[in-house]
Structures are given as structure tokens and as C-alpha cells.
Amino acid sequence: MSRGIWNVLTLYHWEPNANSGKPMLALYEKGVGFESRYVDMLSFEQHRPEYLRINPQGTLPTLVHGELVFTESTAIMEYIDEAFEGPPLRPSHPRERWLMRWWGRFLDQFVGPSISMLGWSTFVAPALRHRDPRELAAAIERIPLAERRIAWSKAIHNTFSPQELAESRERIALGVRAVEQTLGAQPWLAGARYSLADIGGFNLMLGLPAMQPELVNESRTPRIMEWLRRIGARPAVRKAVALGRTPIMQRLAFLE
Ligand SMILES: N[C@@H](CCC(=O)N[C@@H](CS)C(=O)NCC(=O)O)C(=O)O
Numbered sequence: 001m002s003r004g005i006w007n008v009l010t011l012y013h014w015e016p017n018a019n020s021g022k023p024m025l026a027l028y029e030k031g032v033g034f035e036s037r038y039v040d041m042l043s044f045e046q047h048r049p050e051y052l053r054i055n056p057q058g059t060l061p062t063l064v065h066g067e068l069v070f071t072e073s074t075a076i077m078e079y080i081d082e083a084f085e086g087p088p089l090r091p092s093h094p095r096e097r098w099l100m101r102w103w104g105r106f107l108d109q110f111v112g113p114s115i116s117m118l119g120w121s122t123f124v125a126p127a128l129r130h131r132d133p134r135e136l137a138a139a140i141e142r143i144p145l146a147e148r149r150i151a152w153s154k155a156i157h158n159t160f161s162p163q164e165l166a167e168s169r170e171r172i173a174l175g176v177r178a179v180e181q182t183l184g185a186q187p188w189l190a191g192a193r194y195s196l197a198d199i200g201g202f203n204l205m206l207g208l209p210a211m212q213p214e215l216v217n218e219s220r221t222p223r224i225m226e227w228l229r230r231i232g233a234r235p236a237v238r239k240a241v242a243l244g245r246t247p248i249m250q251r252l253a254f255l256e
Helices: 003-007 021-030 073-083 094-127 133-141 146-157 162-185 196-205 222-232 235-241 247-255
Strands: 009-013 035-038 062-065 068-070
Touching: 009 021, 021 073, 021 196, 021 235, 062 073, 068 073, 073 196, 094 146, 094 162, 094 196, 094 247, 133 146, 162 196, 162 222, 196 222, 222 235, 222 247
Parallel strands: 009 035
Antiparallel strands: 009 062, 062 068
């Protein structure tokens, strides 16, 4: 194996959104150079054979370092922090590190799927509804993961049930309360320092002021708004945002 291949770092990503945004922000934050490969999710490029050869699940993001392939955005961030030089993004104190992982798990498992459900109905599906229905049906048919097939189909046909949407709103409200309360006690989610927990939380929650303005706004959640702006002003975030290409990026206007 040639040593040179370890200099090759390629990130396959879509917009700097909930999942793709995590490794993008972590790499820029650490000052690690990488090749950006934008995969157009709205053109279903993530289900093309050439991408499925890299990540058979057809999801984004995927990081390729030399001969190694990494999926799962939160775990990818930990790899980036461990494998490369640059400012540490994981707290060194054991309790703070536990807290960083606690937030990662809570946001990914409990809040993330609900924000994703509302986000897809609000931002992603409307961008696709004008397309040829037969072409969309064929694209959905090609999706390798059953869970993603169902999510696409429900979003495009607007068939999330009222119960599903209500449950998602409740979960998001609970997540928002937890973050707002935590930021009242400490500057960052895992304690005194910016960490992977903030990167994950920022990527997940930055669409909420546009998607649920009644829930996340200046008067109801001032700490979240200030935290989102504080993170949004970081040079690493500006670089990641510059890689966005779709109107979905307009939801970040409040950061300016
Ligand atoms: N748990 C995975 C989730 C990856 C995922 O589902 N990403 C979405 C984009 S946010 C995706 O690739 N969707 C493609 C599709 O549904 O076709 C991670 O954190 O990386």
C-alpha cells in the first residue's frame, strides 16, 4: 500500500444539512484539506451505481480516506477529530466527553428523525413535486434502503399521517426545550468548549427558525438563536455554507 493514498481525503456530501453538514464543519474546523464531491440528492445521484459502489446504502455523507470508507455522520466526525491534527473537537474531561456523546445520541435518535420528517415535507418534497410522476416513481423504486424509500414516497405524496406529524412536533419541542435549558447553564452543549455536540446540534436545528418559527424564535428561545448565530459566524461554517447550491440554503438567511 502506498503511503501517498493517505493524503487522499474525499467527502461525498449534499448541502451542508443535518447529516452532510457534520463532517463538512468538522473538517473545516480542523483545517483539514479534502476533496468535496457534491452529490445532488434532488437528482437522486446518491442511488446511482457509481455512488452505490462506494456506499451501498445510498445515503450521504460518505468520507473516503485512502482505502477506507466511512459512513454515519456522527461517527465520521469522531474519526476526523481522532485522525487529523487541528483544534480538538471532543472534550478531554470524561464527563464532558460523555455529555458530547449523550447529545449526539439524543439528537440523532430522538430529535433528528422528526426534524427530518418535517424538513422533507417543508423543503425537499416541494422542490420535487413538479417533476414527472413516472420518473419520480422509478427513482423511488431504485432506493436501496426500505426506510428511505418510505420517507421519499411519503414526502413526495404528502402522506405523512397527522399522528406522525404531531408526534414529530412533540419530539422537536422536547429537544428544543432541552437545548434552550442547557444553554442557560453553559455556553456549549457539552460544557465550556465548542464540540462535536454543537456541530451536530447546529446542523440539525438551523432550519427550525424557518420551519417552525412559532417554536424557535428570538423571544421564545433566545439562547438557541444566539447559539445558532454564534456558530454560524465561525469561519468553518461560512466555508461549508459556501458549498450549498439549492434554495434550501435560504433558511440560513437569519444567520446574516
Ligand atoms: N444515519 C445516517 C443517515 C444518512 C442519511 O439518511 N442521509 C440522508 C440525507 S440527510 C440521505 O442520504 N438521504 C438520501 C436518500 O434518502 O435517498 C448518517 O448520519 O449519516
